[in-house]
Amino acid sequence: xxxxxxxxxxxxxxxxxxxxxxxxxxxxxxxxxxxxxxxxxxxxxxxxxxxxxxxxxxxxxxxxxxxxxxxxxxxxxxxxxxxxxxxxxxxxxxxxxxxxxxxxxxxxxxxxxxxxxxxxxxxxxxxxxxxxxxxxxxxxxxxxxxxxxxxxxxxxxxxxxxxxxxxxxxxxxxxxxxxxxxxxxxxxxxxxxxxxxxxxxxxxxxxxxxxxxxxxxxxxxxxxxxxxxxxxxxxxxxxxxxxxxxxxxxxxxxxxxxxxxxxxxxxxxxxxxxxxxxxxxxxxxxxxxxxxxxxxxxxxxxxxxxxxxxxxxxxxxxxxxxxxxxxxxxxxxxxxxxxxxxxxxxxxxxxxxxxxxxxxxxxxxxxxxxxxxxxxxxxxxxxxxxxxxxxxxxxxxxxxxxxxxxxxxxxxxxxxxxxxxxxxxxxxxxxxxxxxxxxxxxxxxxxxxxxxxxxxxxxxxxxxxxxxxxxxxxxxxxxxxxxxxxxxxxxxxxxxxxx
Amino acid sequence: xxxxxxxxxxxxxxxxxxxxxxxxxxxxxxxxxxxxxxxxxxxxxxxxxxxxxxxxxxxxxxxxxxxxxxxxxxxxxxxxxxxxxxxxxxxxxxxxxxxxxxxxxxxxxxxxxxxxxxxxxxxxxxxxxxxxxxxxxxxxxxxxxxxxxxxxxxxxxxxxxxxxxxxxxxxxxxxxx
Numbered sequence: 072x073x074x075x076x077x078x079x080x081x082x083x084x085x086x087x088x089x090x091x092x093x094x095x096x097x098x099x100x101x102x103x104x105x106x107x108x109x110x111x112x113x114x115x116x117x118x119x120x121x122x123x124x125x126x127x128x129x130x131x132x133x134x135x136x137x138x139x140x141x142x143x144x145x146x147x148x149x150x151x152x153x154x155x156x157x158x159x160x161x162x163x164x165x166x167x168x169x170x171x172x173x174x175x176x177x178x179x180x181x182x183x184x185x186x187x188x189x190x191x192x193x194x195x196x197x198x199x200x201x202x203x204x205x206x207x208x209x210x211x212x213x214x215x216x217x218x219x220x221x222x223x224x225x226x227x228x229x230x231x232x233x234x235x236x237x238x239x240x241x242x243x244x245x246x247x248x249x250x251x252x253x254x255x256x257x258x259x260x261x262x263x264x265x266x267x268x269x270x271x272x273x274x275x276x277x278x279x280x281x282x283x284x285x286x287x288x289x290x291x292x293x294x295x296x297x298x299x300x301x302x303x304x305x306x307x308x309x310x311x312x313x314x315x316x317x318x319x320x321x322x323x324x325x326x327x328x329x330x331x332x333x334x335x336x337x338x339x340x341x342x343x344x345x346x347x348x349x350x351x352x353x354x355x356x357x358x359x360x361x362x363x364x365x366x367x368x369x370x371x372x373x374x375x376x377x378x379x380x381x382x383x384x385x386x387x388x389x390x391x392x393x394x395x396x397x398x399x400x401x402x403x404x405x406x407x408x409x410x411x412x413x414x415x416x417x418x419x420x421x422x423x424x425x426x427x428x429x430x431x432x433x434x435x436x437x438x439x440x441x442x443x444x445x446x447x448x449x450x451x452x453x454x455x456x457x458x459x460x461x462x463x464x465x466x467x468x469x470x471x472x473x474x475x476x477x478x479x480x481x482x483x484x485x486x487x488x489x490x491x492x493x494x495x496x497x498x499x500x501x502x503x504x505x506x507x508x509x510x511x512x513x514x515x516x517x518x519x520x521x522x523x524x525x526x527x528x529x530x531x532x533x534x535x536x537x538x539x540x541x542x543x544x545x546x547x548x549x550x551x552x553x554x555x556x557x558x559x560x561x562x563x564x565x566x567x568x569x570x
Numbered sequence: 571x572x573x574x575x576x577x578x579x580x581x582x583x584x585x586x587x588x589x590x591x592x593x594x595x596x597x598x599x600x601x602x603x604x605x606x607x608x609x610x611x612x613x614x615x616x617x618x619x620x621x622x623x624x625x626x627x628x629x630x631x632x633x634x635x636x637x638x639x640x641x642x643x644x645x646x647x648x649x650x651x652x653x654x655x656x657x658x659x660x661x662x663x664x665x666x667x668x669x670x671x672x673x674x675x676x677x678x679x680x681x682x683x684x685x686x687x688x689x690x691x692x693x694x695x696x697x698x699x700x701x702x703x704x705x706x707x708x709x710x711x712x713x714x715x716x717x718x719x720x721x722x723x724x725x726x727x728x729x730x731x732x733x734x735x736x737x738x739x740x741x742x743x744x745x746x747x
Contacts, residue, residue, distance in 0.1 A: 073650040075575055075596070081654070083661035090655070104666065120654065141662075147669060154673035161674065494607055498655050524611040 073117070082122025087141045087150075091116075092500040100540060105153035106418045106503035107137035110544065153418045157503075160422050160435065164213035165476070167424065167436035169220045169449050170205060170236065172197045173229035174441055174456075177260055179293045180280075182333055182375050184366040186456040187224050196229045197441040204467045205439045206240050210247050211472035217244075218252040222449065224441075227261045237273050254278055256331075259306035260294060267310060271317060277310050278329040279303055281352075283338060283345025290337045291375070307352055327353065334359055335375040339385045346392055350403055356559070358406040359389055361531055364514050365453035379527050383534045390538065397551045404555040411536055413556045414504045415543070421559075424448070426506040426532075430488035433464065433481040443467035445475050447484055450510040462510055484509050487519040495523030501536045505529070577649070579642055588613070588629040588638045590645060594621055601652040602627065608648050609641055 087103065094100040099116040102108045111119060111130055118124040119139075124131045134140060138149055174195035176187035188195050209217060219240055226233055237253055244251045253275040270277070281303055282288040288300040307328045314326045330349070332338070338345055349357045361382055362368055368375060377385070389405070396403050410423040424431025432447040439445055443466045446452040451462025462484075464475045487509040490496040496507065509519035511528050523529055542548045573579075576593030592602055602625055606615045612632065619626040627645075631638045 072647055073654060075650065075653075078650060078654050078657065081657045081661070083657065086658070086661075088658055088662035088666050091651075104669070141665065147665070147672075150669045151672045154669055158674065494604070498604065498652075522607075522610055524608065 073120075077117050077121050080121040082120065085122060085140050085142045086119070087139055087146060089139055090498060090500045090502055094540070100500055101134075101139065102500050102503055103138055103150075104503065105138070105150055105157055106414045107139075108415060108540070109133050109137050109139065157414070157418055157420050160420065160427070163215070165433065165435055165437050166212070166214040166216045167218050167220060167431065168205075168209045168212075169222050169436065169438040169452075170197070170202075171222050171224065171438065171440050171452065172202070172226045172232045172236070173224040175228045176223055176225045176258075177228070177294065177296060178225070178258055178299060179295070180333075180367070181291055181293065182335055182362065182366070182368040184363050184368055184453045185222070185224065186366040186453070190228060195224070195441055197232050197443075199232060199235055201441075201443045201467060202232050202236050203239060204443065206236055206243060208439075208445075208467055208472050208475070209240070209437075210243055210249065214249075216250040216252070218254060220254040220256060222256045225258055225260065226255060227257050227259075227266065230266065234269065237270075237275060241273060252276065256280075258292070258294075258299065258303060260296070260299070260302050262306050267306075267313065271310075271313060276326065276329065278331065279307065280333070281307070281330040281349070282332055282335070284341060284348045287335075287337045287341045287345055291333060291335050304352065311353060330354055330357075332357055332359065334362055334382070334385070336377050337375075339377055339381060342385055342389045343392055346389060346396075346403075350396065350401065355402065356404050356406045356409070357393075359386055360407060361528065363450065363453070364511065365450065366456065369457075379531050383531060383538075386535055387538050390542070394542070394548060394551065398547075402554070402558060404559065406559075407535070408539055408552075409555050409559050411504050411539055412552045413559070415539070416549075416553055416556055419556075425508060428488060428490040428502075428506050429485045430506055430508055432462075432484045432488070432509065433476060434485060437464070437475070439467065445470070447480065448510065450508065450514075454510060454514055461513060483519060487512070493520070493523070496529070499523065499533070501533055504536055505532055574646060577646060579645065581638065581642055583635060586631055586635065586638070588631075588642055588645075590625075590627040590629075591619075592625045592627065592649070594623070594625050597625075597649055597653055598656050599625070601649060601656045604652040604655070605645065605649045608652075609645070612637060613641055 089101045089103050091099055091101045093113075094110065098110040098112055100108060100110055101116075109130075111134075115124060115128070115130040119130070119134065124134075135143055138146055140146065171185075174185065174188045175190050175192055176183070176185075177190050178187070206219075209219065219236065221233055221236070223229075233255070240251060240253065253273065254277075255270060255275050256278045259279055280292065282291045285298075285300040288303070289298065292299045294302070307330070311327050314328075318326060330352075332345065332349075346357060361379075362375065362377075390408060393403055393405055406423075407426070410421050410426050413419045413421045420427055422431075422435070424435045427435075430448075432451065436448050437445055438447070438449045438452040440452055440455070444452075444455070445464045445467060446455060447462040447464060454461065455463055462480070464470070464478065464480060487493075488507045490499070490502050490505060490507060493507075496502060496505070499505070507521075507526075507529060512521040512526065513519045515521075515527070521529075539552075543552065576596035578591045580589045580591075581587075582589060594602070599621055602617075606617065606627055609615065609629065614630040614632065616628040616630070617625065618628065629638065629641060
């Protein structure tokens with residue numbers, strides 16, 4: 072425990088800005104503005120505060136190397152450079168553009184966040200004119216990198232519009248010369264060889280929903296026309312095989328189908344089977360995210376929900392299981408952990424839009440609904456489907472790009488998700504790594520500014536980071552974590568990867 | 571009752587209340603606020619007193635005395651943590667501002683440089699609005715213009731042009747040599 076005498080002797084001439092907390096019985100954890108960290112035993116922490124730490128001690132050297140001393144000549148230049156790198160996304164503007172080409176879906180997933188409608192409701196399809204205006208608007212972004220992501224519903228149910236957007240965007244990009252990426256998020260149930268060929272020829276990346284092993288997946292993802300798991304896996308294998316063939320001997324051979332998991336109550340018990348399935352199918356990572364409180368997920372409480380503590384326990388067990396796989400030579404990681412680890416170990420923000428400060432809403436991404444309505448982010452669009460238009464920026468037919476971006480909603484969201492300066496969040500030792508989602512806050516607490524002390528999502532994220540730090544104390548784990556971040560390249564692919 | 575320098579705590583079991591008396595000359599108001607904030611989800615908090623003499627923090631339990639006893643022992647620790655955070659933030663405020671300003675400026679060098687370049691490359695030397703010209707020059711040109719009635723090319727970026735012209739050649743008031 073600190074005492075007043077030590078605080079009064081604070082060595083203000085030499086010590087730079089840092090955040091801290093008593094980490095466990097033995098150590099204090101200190102972090103600085105750019106995410107460098109040091110564990111200090113309590114006795115050393117007190118000596119550090121009062122300027123009595125011997126310059127020859129290992130603790131002093133570690134603090135010096137990690138930029139905790141103002142007296143270090145490199146202090147300002149290094150921090151300026153790292154801070155600039157960490158927050159470089161602030162200068163670019165929205166790069167991720169999610170287009171919901173239809174709300175129709177042939178699955179009835181028990182947690183569906185998008186509140187999808189049945190396949191016969193064609194009035195929920197996007198038309199060509201709207202699609203064209205959306206693409207025109209997207210290319211007005213100030214960001215040199217543009218990622219167009221097709222979502223739904225099941226986007227392949229409105230194939231003509233998907234096809235048109237791909238062709239039109241590629242044509243338009245011949246003039247605009249952006250770094251254009253195209254992605255399809257699909258359950259693959261209506262995929263066929265012709266569509267696959269077209270998508271691959273146009274370098275569209277594939278991403279699908281895979282909730283783990285067959286039992287867990289089919290429990291969550293109900294598909295009346297067949298076995299969802301088998302259908303998904305069939306196409307994952309087929310597309311990966313085609314990728315391998317296409318990029319054989321070329322530098323760009325890292326492409327493979329990406330997958331997203333939604334963690335439900337069923338996943339908690341089956342975590343080993345879920346992870347094993349991902350590894351067996353050749354995935355290099357999994358993203359074990361906490362369930363979002365949108366859409367049908369809110370009404371299916373009994374079937375899918377769990378307590379925050381149950382989720383934290385699940386995450387810890389899963390991370391340990393994944394580490395075990397790595398101890399045995401298998402390279403496999405959790406994408407959420409890597410997002411934090413990139414900030415912790417390298418001071419690098421992978422631009423995972425949900426986990427940065429300020430969050431990616433508007434300034435990193437925009438979501439376009441089938442009818443041309445534009446939302447701050449996909450979560451804002453999901454909330455709108457539940458009847459709350461709080462995060463609607465406007466409509467593609469009524470507003471210019473500038474009007475969509477330069478408005479009070481955008482500014483409010485940036486304020487509400489910037490952990491710098493927010494009471495409670497600002498002083499947190501994990502501030503350099505954590506992000507807040509104002510849409511989550513609004514959805515759960517009816518306020519985009521939610522106190523840090525009782526923000527469930529924030530407390531969960533903190534528990535996860537804390538566990539990662541606990542694991543980092545072990546050298547072997549630290550080496551594995553370092554490899555995860557290094558091998559998670561190409562960063563270009565990850566930079567706008569959020570879904 | 572726990573007693574530390576400038577800090578006293580009293581647990582009023584009958585009223586289900588916890589009371590802290592804090593000397594604001596030792597523990598800053600900000601540190602007291604932040605400490606109170608830290609316990610928001612556990613207890614109801616009431617602040618009172620004189621910011622120059624003594625601050626009174628009263629806490630009422632949300633779930634019973636057990637909670638209050640726990641908070642009573644944690645509050646002082648957290649107050650010390652917050653006091654240290656205050657010192658760290660205060661003494662580093664200028665350096666942090668400098669680092670952030672420099673980092674964010676450096677993050678957009680191209681845009682700023684491009685803007686400056688654009689300003690430099692502007693054909694301000696042509697000075698179509700005649701702002702940079704002396705009164706004598708303007709008078710002399712007036713005579714010429716009335717003969718030729720030739721218009722100057724309008725500026726594409728008048729605000730930039732005006733700014734750059736102003737900066738490089740201070741305007742002179744009409745009629746003043």
